[in-house]
Amino acid sequence: MVSQFPSSLYLPFQESSSELAQYVRLFRAFQQAIIKGNLAPGAKLPASRALCAELGISRNTVKTAYEMLHAEGYVETRHGAGSFVATNLPLDTVGQKEDQAQSQTQNPPKLSAMAQTLVGVRKPNQMKKGELLLPAQPCINSFPWSQWQRAVAGAGRQMKYQQNSVMGNNQLREQIASYLRVVRGVKCSADQVMICSGSQQAMFLALKLLVNAGEPVITEDPGYQGIDGAIAAVGATKIPAQVDEQGIQLEDGLEKAPDARVVMLTPSRNHPLGHTLSLDRRLHVLQWAKRTGSWLIEDDYDSEFRFEQQPLTSLQGLGGQDVVIYTGTFSRILHPGIRLGYMVLPELLLEPANRAKTYMEGEHRFFHNLRWRNSWATVILPVMCDGCANSTTNVGKLCTV
Numbered sequence: 001m002v003s004q005f006p007s008s009l010y011l012p013f014q015e016s017s018s019e020l021a022q023y024v025r026l027f028r029a030f031q032q033a034i035i036k037g038n039l040a041p042g043a044k045l046p047a048s049r050a051l052c053a054e055l056g057i058s059r060n061t062v063k064t065a066y067e068m069l070h071a072e073g074y075v076e077t078r079h080g081a082g083s084f085v086a087t088n089l090p091l092d093t094v095g096q097k098e099d100q101a102q103s104q105t106q107n108p109p110k111l112s113a114m115a116q117t118l119v120g121v122r123k124p125n126q127m128k129k130g131e132l133l134l135p136a137q138p139c140i141n142s143f144p145w146s147q148w149q150r151a152v153a154g155a156g157r158q159m160k161y162q163q164n165s166v167m168g169n170n171q172l173r174e175q176i177a178s179y180l181r182v183v184r185g186v187k188c189s190a191d192q193v194m195i196c197s198g199s200q201q202a203m204f205l206a207l208k209l210l211v212n213a214g215e216p217v218i219t220e221d222p223g224y225q226g227i228d229g230a231i232a233a234v235g236a237t238k239i240p241a242q243v244d245e246q247g248i249q250l251e252d253g254l255e256k257a258p259d260a261r262v263v264m265l266t267p268s269r270n271h272p273l274g275h276t277l278s279l280d281r282r283l284h285v286l287q288w289a290k291r292t293g294s295w296l297i298e299d300d301y302d303s304e305f306r307f308e309q310q311p312l313t314s315l316q317g318l319g320g321q322d323v324v325i326y327t328g329t330f331s332r333i334l335h336p337g338i339r340l341g342y343m344v345l346p347e348l349l350l351e352p353a354n355r356a357k358t359y360m361e362g363e364h365r366f367f368h369n370l371r372w373r374n375s376w377a378t379v380i381l382p383v384m385c386d387g388c389a390n391s392t393t394n395v396g397k398l399c400t401v
């Protein structure tokens, strides 16, 4: 009689996806019942005739499922007596694993302090209920998909299995360096440019290199929330410093944390208010950083967009080569999903940064590099020159690269 078996055995069969053949669904229902211990070793399976009557399926379906169970060792047949759950299955181990998995969902695993801290931090660009706008998002509708697909396919065809530096593809780094020198006044060579997975990774890496757990990091208030997680991940303490029409007020941060030695700021355009750091304050933060041996992480996240005036020279280019880590991204002018960003490192940080990134993501990255080298020529430059249909871009400047 079928009724001797727990009805839960049949539920997965009845409810499972009808895309699967019936015999597969029946096989899986028995398989799960055996693995989970709902059917104990040695238990008799229902006679195929009774089961097909109970479930309203054909006898062939049941027979095929039983044959599969037999072939995979879940079931043994005893001549003239029917099919039984195999007695030699290591079900204890399987059962234990299930129990463990269950108890892990009930009692969360013991995580490091960093992982636990991150649980409470809002993700970059995560919208709160009721928020309508997502600042710093490009007009992704205008992304040149067909050019992009051609570029990626072309890069795939040219792919050579060679090892590239963890700093990124040299030609791309040269292009970026020359663009930054001309357009942003950044004083750098291609050697100082590190290609990153968005500027998010660049800022995370910079913090890892410069800040110890428990140390303060001054940030803009209001500012980009995506760095909260990066600051939390290194165990540092975020010290918000007020922003007004002239940009960040360093003194406000220093009053709260006089020993702070790292400041993260968006001098070109404060995120999200849009204020530009005035020349006075630029010179002030630079002097402070040099005098105290501190670091400035300059997040130049959308300096390509201009509405009224020419951009001010970057902090890095204003004499900050030794104290500024300059970060930039293609997320604004192309698409955040392509995860292409970069940072310009002071000479002294090159070796430590190189090592840190090597251990973070390994060294072999032929495709990534080729893709971007190719994309620079076929996608990025044309996009920069044409501009985004719905945006006001600094087209002329970008074309000078």
Ligand SMILES: Cc1ncc(COP(=O)(O)O)c(C=O)c1O
Residues within 6 Å of the ligand: 124, 125, 135, 136, 197, 198, 199, 200, 201, 224, 226, 266, 271, 299, 301, 328, 329, 330, 331, 336, 340, 341
């Ligand atoms: C101010 C600011 N900085 C940095 C980033 C990170 O950009 P990405 O990691 O996409 O390059 C963002 C993203 O929205 C941002 O708004």
